[in-house]
Amino acid sequence: MNTKRIAVTLGALLLAPTTQAMAEAGARQDNSQFLVWAFLGMCALIVIVQLMPVAVIAFGLIKGLAKGKETPAQAEAATDK
Amino acid sequence: METTNKVYLQPTPVRIWHWLNAFGIITLIVTGAQIRFPEYISLLTSYKSAILLHNTAGLMVAVSFSLWFFYYGLVARSIRKIYVPTKDDLQFGILRQAKFYLLTYFLGWKNPHHATPDDKFNPMQKSAYMAIMFVLMPLVALTGILLTNVSPLRELVILVGGLKLLVAAHFLLACSLCAFLFTHVYLATLGKTPMAYIKPMWTGWEEVEPGEHSHHTP
Numbered sequence: 001m002n003t004k005r006i007a008v009t010l011g012a013l014l015l016a017p018t019t020q021a022m023a024e025a026g027a028r029q030d031n032s033q034f035l036v037w038a039f040l041g042m043c044a045l046i047v048i049v050q051l052m053p054v055a056v057i058a059f060g061l062i063k064g065l066a067k068g069k070e071t072p073a074q075a076e077a078a079t080d081k
Numbered sequence: 082m083e084t085t086n087k088v089y090l091q092p093t094p095v096r097i098w099h100w101l102n103a104f105g106i107i108t109l110i111v112t113g114a115q116i117r118f119p120e121y122i123s124l125l126t127s128y129k130s131a132i133l134l135h136n137t138a139g140l141m142v143a144v145s146f147s148l149w150f151f152y153y154g155l156v157a158r159s160i161r162k163i164y165v166p167t168k169d170d171l172q173f174g175i176l177r178q179a180k181f182y183l184l185t186y187f188l189g190w191k192n193p194h195h196a197t198p199d200d201k202f203n204p205m206q207k208s209a210y211m212a213i214m215f216v217l218m219p220l221v222a223l224t225g226i227l228l229t230n231v232s233p234l235r236e237l238v239i240l241v242g243g244l245k246l247l248v249a250a251h252f253l254l255a256c257s258l259c260a261f262l263f264t265h266v267y268l269a270t271l272g273k274t275p276m277a278y279i280k281p282m283w284t285g286w287e288e289v290e291p292g293e294h295s296h297h298t299p
Binding site: 032033036039040042043046047051053054 | 093
């Protein structure tokens with residue numbers, strides 16, 4: 001029992017300073033780069049969301065043009081079906 | 082059954098510019114407040130973070146301002162038509178619009194200005210936006226550029242009156258823009274519903290009742 005108690009006490013004594021070291025490392029951590037990237041990401045999101053309707057229209061136009069380029073034979077075959 | 086027509090009031094480049102500008106200016110206000118009053122405001126983790134984010138947001142707002150100028154000045158070529166008040170606007174329009182905002186709006190009267198894609202702004206907006214887009218924004222950007230490059234632009238900084246004067250000017254210009262922001266948001270909610278004027282700025286389309294022109298734009 002005593003051995004167990006000594007082991008736990010020693011373990012606690014050894015681990016205790018590490019929490020302080022971890023806290024200090026956290027305090028020194030500089031997340032300014034993360035904030036800048038988050039800001040730029042949000043800006044990119046605004047641009048993408050606003051351009052989405054334009055992309056949908058452009059896609060529809062291209063699709064329409066591609067359909068319009070069907071040869072008369074192809075169109076005839078499609079109506080026969 | 083009541084049907085509504087839709088008017089395409091805000092083209093894509095204008096919408097992109099507007100929302101980038103809005104997000105950028107809010108970020109500039111928050112970070113700027115921390116830079117100016119670090120002992121009272123610490124919304125961001127560190128002072129260094131606030132400075133870096135402030136500089137990035139400033140650059141982004143300057144880029145989006147260029148997009149605005151490029152679109153209205155060179156593509157649509159309507160910058161003068163949309164932003165410069167006419168003689169009639171200055172003589173009668175401003176008073177008419179002020180009367181609406183201060184009195185007749187609360188009596189349920191209709192907005193005396195009818196917005197169209199070529200005539201988006203009422204006389205008060207034209208005057209306010211002209212001061213903001215042609216005076217305040219360029220000046221706040223210019224003072225910001227000088228403040229972020231003090232060493233390489235030292236002579237220019239001295240020429241405009243020194244660092245203290247530059248910091249004070251940048252701060253006062255920012256306060257003016259901040260004051261405008263609150264007015265802008267308030268006026269944006271004066272539509273038929275609180276979102277009636279905000280929605281078109283996101284989608285581009287404004288709903289108008291048949292036989293009626295589009296109203297507004299804050």
